[in-house]
Amino acid sequence: MPDLPAHSTDLDLRLVRYFTAVAEHGSFHRAADALHVAQPSLSRQIQRLEERMGARLLQRTQQGSRLTEAGRVFLPQAQELLRSVQQAVATTRAAAGPGEFTIGYTGDLIVTSAVREIRARHPEADVRTLHLMVGQVQGALLDHRVDAVLAREPFPTERLRVTALYDEPRVLVVPTRHRLAGRPSVTLADFAGEPLVRYADTVYDAFWCLAPRPDGLPAPTGPLAGTAADKLELVAGGQALALAPASVENVLLRRDLTTLPVEGIGPCRVVLATRANDHRPLVDDFFGVAVHCLRR
Numbered sequence: 001m002p003d004l005p006a007h008s009t010d011l012d013l014r015l016v017r018y019f020t021a022v023a024e025h026g027s028f029h030r031a032a033d034a035l036h037v038a039q040p041s042l043s044r045q046i047q048r049l050e051e052r053m054g055a056r057l058l059q060r061t062q063q064g065s066r067l068t069e070a071g072r073v074f075l076p077q078a079q080e081l082l083r084s085v086q087q088a089v090a091t092t093r094a095a096a097g098p099g100e101f102t103i104g105y106t107g108d109l110i111v112t113s114a115v116r117e118i119r120a121r122h123p124e125a126d127v128r129t130l131h132l133m134v135g136q137v138q139g140a141l142l143d144h145r146v147d148a149v150l151a152r153e154p155f156p157t158e159r160l161r162v163t164a165l166y167d168e169p170r171v172l173v174v175p176t177r178h179r180l181a182g183r184p185s186v187t188l189a190d191f192a193g194e195p196l197v198r199y200a201d202t203v204y205d206a207f208w209c210l211a212p213r214p215d216g217l218p219a220p221t222g223p224l225a226g227t228a229a230d231k232l233e234l235v236a237g238g239q240a241l242a243l244a245p246a247s248v249e250n251v252l253l254r255r256d257l258t259t260l261p262v263e264g265i266g267p268c269r270v271v272l273a274t275r276a277n278d279h280r281p282l283v284d285d286f287f288g289v290a291v292h293c294l295r296r
Contacts, residue, residue: 013085015049016078017142018042019057023075027064033202034156036135086277089144100126101282104146106134107228108251109270111150113293118286125282133227135201141275148286149273150294152245154203161276163287165295167267169246171259173235185261188213195222197231197242208243210265232257270294 021031022042032039050057057071067075101118105111111129119127132140132149138156140146152168172191174181180190188210196219199205206212211219222240225231235242236256245268249259272290274283 011052011081012049013082014143015045015052017082018045019049019071020075020078020082022046022058022065023067023071023078025064026066028060030064036139036201086142086275100128101286102128102130102146103286104130104132104137104140104149104151106132106137106149106151107245108247109150109152111290111294114150114286114290117289117293118282121285121289122282134204137273141273147274147278147283148290150290151271151273153269153271154207155201155273156203157273159276160273161278163272163291165270165272165291167269169267170243170262170265171246171248172262173232173242173244173248173252173257173259175236175238176256176258178241180260181258183260185263187263188265191241193220195220195240197225197234197240198222199225207268210243 018031018035018037021035022028025031025034028039028042028046032042035042037045046058053070053074055070055074056068057074058065059068101122103111103115103118115127115129119125130140130146132146132151134151134155137149137151138158138160141149141160150165153162172180172186180186183190192213196209198209198221209219209222213219223234225234225242231242231244232252232254234240236254243262244259246259246261252259272287272294274287
């Protein structure tokens with residue numbers, strides 16, 4: 001690669017984080033899943049980083065990817081750079097005082113009571129909220145867009161501190177004209193042959209599609225949903241069924257859909273997540289508030 005002017009070596013930390021993810025997973029595919037980005041996009045970002053560095057960092061192989069000699073030299077420095085940046089942000093925020101404190105939440109989860117309490121306890125802090133997709137939880141925390149997140153597992157938890165709040169049963173969402181509608185409950189055997197709504201993240205998808213199935217057979221392939229509204233539309237249109245938290249009943253305004261308790265499957269878990277190295281007093285105080293206000 002050609003030599004680059006000095007100013008072009010300014011590094012985008014997001015690209016550095018992408019590189020370390022590919023290096024640590026040994027695969028563009030697995031890294032893309034962990035980062036919740038499309039694999040072609042990840043490849044383009046790595047190419048951008050290599051162009052800025054003026055060196056090839058990763059080599060694709062049939063088994064995945066491997067570091068070049070330049071990549072092996074850069075990896076420990078990249079990891080240390082990311083750790084240093086996180087530490088710098090944490091210590092600077094601690095020195096500045098409470099400042100802005102952003103609480104994230106996913107899906108239909110409600111953080112209002114905890115937000116109201118933490119605002120009352122810390123009137124000097126600028127407490128805000130931000131709705132996130134579940135695939136954004138880890139990235140939003142590590143990028144310091146949020147300071148705490150109320151979410152349902154599963155999601156990547158590396159470098160996060162996660163506290164369980166409560167378990168929530170899972171229900172089956174079906175059209176009101178579906179053959180199962182009206183039953184008091186169902187089991188997996190009742191709908192095992194029907195496709196379920198799928199999700200882009202492989203871990204999240206496996207949990208909500210019950211894959212692999214107890215009999216070892218793959219789950220029938222259903223259509224991909226990008227949002228909760230998309231999921232409900234796919235079910236209402238007869239293209240698939242969907243598993244959802246039991247609380248969906250509280251927000252399900254569509255009269256063409258209904259829910260059924262599912263026997264024999266585990267619940268989903270609602271948790272509170274923060275950065276593992278963030279021990280500011282406001283963060284620790286919010287943990288206590290969340291446990292008191294949100295735990296069932």
